[in-house]
Structures are given as C-alpha cells and as structure tokens.
Amino acid sequence: MISLSDLPLRADLVGQEPYGAPQLEVPVVLNVNENPYPPSPAIRHEMAAAIVSAAGSLNRYPDREALGLRGDLAAYLGHGLAAENIWAANGSNEVMAHLLTAFGGPGRTVLTFTPTYSMYPEYARNTCTGYVTVPRNDDYTLDAKLVLDAITKHQPTVVLITTPNNPTGTTVDLDTIEAILEGSDVLLVVDEAYQEFSSGPSALELLERHPRLIVSRTMSKAFALAGGRVGYFAAAPAIVDACRIVRLPYHLSAQTQVIARVALAHSDEMLAQVRSLAAEARSFEDWARGRGYEVIDSQANFSLIGRFPDRHRVWQDLLDRGILIRETGPAGFLRVSAGTPEEMALLRSALDEIDPTLEGRAS
Template sequence: MITLADLPLRDDLVGAEPYGAPQLVVPVVLNVNENPYPPSATVRREMAEAVVEAAGQLNRYPEREALELRRDLANYLGHDLGPENIWVANGSNEIMSHLLTAFGGPGRRVLTFTPTYSMYPEYARNTCTEYVTAPRRADFTLDADLIVDAIEEHRPTVVLITTPNNPTGTTTSLQVIDEVCRRSDAIVVVDEAYQEFARTDSALELMTRHPRLVVSRTMSKAFALAGGRVGYLAAQPAVVDACRIVRLPYHLSAQTQAVARVALRHSDELLGRVHELAETARAFEAWLRTRGYDVVDSEANFTLFGRFADRHNVWQQLLDRGVLIRETGPDGYLRASAGTPAEMAALRDALDDISPTMLGEPTTRVDPVLQGETA
C-alpha cells in the first residue's frame, strides 16, 4: 500500500481534502439545498422509458453536442435564445470548470465576492487559475462600485457574481450587473443556480446588451434533478464554442440527456413546488426572528441564520436530534434548506429544544472564503 505522500501529487494539492457536504442517514436532511419533493410517479415512469430507449444505443457514444437538449433548454429560458446560445454539462460544476479552463488558467485570475459558494476556489485551483476575492457589504449585498473597484484592483479575466448568493441568499440587481458589464471587459459570469426561487429578474434580460455576459443555471434545485447532474449556461455562441474546445469528448451521457429532456417537458409540474419552497423558507425566517435569531434576507430555498457562540455545538445538537443542516457561511451562522412541512416542524422543534444561551458572538473567526455549498 502507498499513500498520497508517496505519489507525485501537484504541489498545490498537497494536504487538500476531497470536497463534499456530509451525507448522513438521518430523518431530516436539510443541508445541501436539494428540492425535497421527488418527481411524480408519472414523470418517473417517462424518465424510465426514456432511459430504456437510450439503453438501446449504449453501444454507441452519446450525441456529443447534446443539440436537442440545448434546444429544449433554450425554449425553457426564452429571451430569443437558440441552441447555439446554450451549453450543457455534468452539473454547474462542470460548466464552471469549462469556463475557467477556457478563460482562466496560468497567469490569469478569477474574481468573486465573499462569503460565497465554496467550490469556486476549487474550480480555480483545478484549472490553475489564481483565485482572488473582495468582501461583500455588511448586509452581504453588492453594488457596482464595489465590484468595479475590485476588478480594477485585481484585473481578472473572469468575474463570478452569484445571485441569489450561496450561502446568504442575497441577490444582485440587474442594474448593478448591467453597470459592471458596461465598465469591464472581463467575462462576467452570473451564477443563477437558485434563480427560479427568486423574486428578482434574471440576468438573461441583459444578454443582448453585453457579449461577454454568461448566465449559469442548474436543473438540480428547481427541477428536483440533483441526481441527474445537469448544469447549463446561456451566452453568445462564441462563449459556447470556447467551452466546446475544452470539454472532454462525450462528456454528457445519453441517459442524462434523455432524463433532462423529460424533465423539461414536464417543467410546469416540476417547477410547481418552487413557489411553495420559497414561501416555506420565508416563513421559517419569520419564525426565527420571533425567537431572536439574526436572519439574512434570502431569495433562495435556504436560510442563513445565527449568530451562535459555538455554531458547531448547535449543529451537533441538531444532528443528535435527527436534523442535518449545514455548518457554513460567515462565522456564527448555520444554513438550512427549505423542506417538507414535517421536516420544517422537526427543525423548529429541535431549535426550540436547544438552550437559547447558544446565541451570542462567536469566540472564533473562520475565513468566509472557505465557506459555501455544493452545486
């Protein structure tokens, strides 16, 4: 047997740990922002039939360009987009990896604003792109001057703006994104993984004005398709072509393409829970405020709340009661996804069962750059 220390691992990977949120078998799982409602029996049957049909051609490579799926995604997004404006990959993780492989790399920088999604530094590391950050405002929002000042300081080739932001749920307005695109020549990637839950407009509204604007999405959350691993982007055809250059051949399986197309055909049904989950999260936030918690205003399907003197102790006490949420974000905060009524009741009961003396200023500080969530 050998260990990692015996292998010629890249220097920047020495000491690194594999990324991943806890996957524990507990009654209530509210830690990774999944949609708690699976596809209906009708949709599942159609997905199964599509997979069986695809299996008849598994001796052949899948359709390399996924053109039919890209056409379906363009129709779903609207805004006069066509398949040439869409790129699709194995989750939004691979979308971001394609973008940073194409536009990042040695000697180049990617800029984002903390606290935010904790996979961003790993995308940068894996593509040998320098990762630089600037802090968000005290309320975890962004304004155009803050972003442009950071761009002028760091000179990135790629800027990542996450809205609604993970783990805070805060949004960035179209006016801010529009101004940033006008004042910068960087590739501006607006990560809209939770856009379907938000009340604010999508950056897709700005696509025709700004040729270097990219909007990233996922089917994991709103479409209840986290296990399907489908992420996609909308951009100018030239950006799509750049991703096509760096993608691995046949990167999206035939089964994935088939299941995703079924999901899109049933978008009305699958998205029917989106409003309900957003309202569930907002109701939970209102309940938290009645208990004296500090709650960050969110437009996603999750809530960031605190502040706890020892958040890990609170996380563990909740887990001991069968409720798994996420220890993430700024120091002293925890994050909970919106769940079913029974799951939310269990979370509220567990929080009420924990001593209120858990609230208070944290005694340690954690680098918020390292906090976030899986896609």
C-alpha cells in the same frame, strides 16, 4: 501499500481534502439545498421509458453536442435563445470548470465576492487559475462601485457573481450587473443556480446587449434533478464554442440527456413546488426572527441564521436529533435548506429544545 504522500501530487494539492457536504442517513436532510419533492410517479415512468429507449443504442456514443437538450433548455429560458447559445454539462460544477479551463489558467485570475459558494476556489485551483476574493458589503449585497474597483485593482479575466448568493440568499439587481458590464471588459458569470426561487428578474434580460455576459443555471435545485447532474449556461455562441474546445468527449451521457429532456418537457410540474419552498424558507425566517435569531434576508430556498458562539455545537445538537443542516457561511451562522412542512416543523421544535443561553441565540 503506497500512500498519498508517496505520490508526485501537485504541490498545490498537498494537504487538500475532497470537497463535499456530509451525506448522512438521517430523517431530515436540509443541508444541500435540494428540492425535497421527487418527480411524480408518472414522470419517473416516463424517464424510465426514455432510458430504456436510449439503452437500445448504448453501444454507440451519445450526441456529444447534446443539441436536443440544449435546444430544450433554450426553449425553457426563452429570451430568443437557441441551442447555439446554450452549453450543458454534468452539473453547474462542470460548467464552471469548462469556463475556467477555457478562460482562466496560469497567469490569469478569477474574481468573486465573499461570502459565496464554497466550490469557487476549487474550480480555480483545479484549473490553475489565480483566485481573488473581495468582501461583500456589510449586508452581503454588492454594488457596481465595489465590483468595478475590485476589477481595476485585480485585473481578472473572469468575474463570478452569484445571485441569489449562496450562502446568504442576497441578490444583485440588473442595474448593478449592467453597470459592471458597461464599466469593464471582463467575462462576467452571473450564477443563477437559485433564480427560480427568486422574485426578481434574471440577467438573461441583458444577454442580447452584452456579449461578455454568461448566465449559469442548474437543474439540481428547482427542477428536483440533483441526481441527474445537469448544469448549463446561456451566452454568446463564441463562449459556447470555447467550452466545446475544452470539454471531454461525450461528456454528457445518453441517460443524462434523456432524463433532463423529460424533465424539461414537464417543467410546469417539475417546478410546481418552487413557490411553496420559497414560502417555507421565508416562513422559517419569520419564525427565527421571532425567536431572536439574526436572519439574513434571502430570496433562495435556504435561510442563514445565527449568530452562534459555537455553531458546530448547534449543528451537532441538531444532528443528534436526526436533522442535518449546513455549517457554512459567515462565522456564527448556519444554513438551512427549505424542506417539507413536516421537516421544517421538526427543525423548529429541535431548535426550541436547544438552550438558547448555551447556543448563543441573538438577543
């Protein structure tokens, strides 16, 4: 049998492990920021009918430009956008891979600010793009001076700013984003994967004035379509055209396209739980503060709590009780996705069962 060490693997991949949060069969899954409410039976039937219809031409390749889906996404976003402003791919992961394939690569750098989304370094690695990070402020926010100073120092081609930020849930205001755009000539990707859960404005408001701005979104979270694998961005048509150059042919299946279009046609219903999930997360944070935990102010559908001297032990103790959360973020913190009221009640009860003197609850 041949082993991985016998193969001519790229040197920078030697010793690397595949990315992936644990996928475990447990009663309460609160680790990957999914929407816990699936599409309604009526929408599922409509999705099934759309797939049956699409199956009549599965012997043919799908629309490689996904123009119908891109048009629907533009209509959903508003702001005068059209299909030529939208790019769609298999989750925001492939969107980011396309962007760094087109605008990164050997001799180029992508800059971001930590702590942030754990996949960013892998996008850079896979596209042979230099990856540079700068710490956020102590409260996990960003300001224009911090970002512009980092741009001057590191000379990136692409800058990634996540708002609300994963894993902290903190946001970046539009004045800061606009100051960064006005003070540099980088391609600025504002990753708004959790924007629907936030009460703040979207960077989409700045697109018309700033042709180097890219606003990335996903249908995995708020739309409860994680299994559908649809991510997208809005930007100037020239940026979309760059991604068209590097995409694989027919990268979005016919099934993916029709499922996403059904979801968008029922966006009000698909997004019906957004406010309740945000409220559930804020309620859990209030509860955690009342128990003495340190809590980061979040505007997403997840919460970051700590500080634990041994966070892995807390994670394991919860898992032993059938509750899966995420061991990620700054040292000593754990991230909790908002679940149903019943799931959050089970989590609170489990945390109360854990001895705080052993698990490091903040005083």
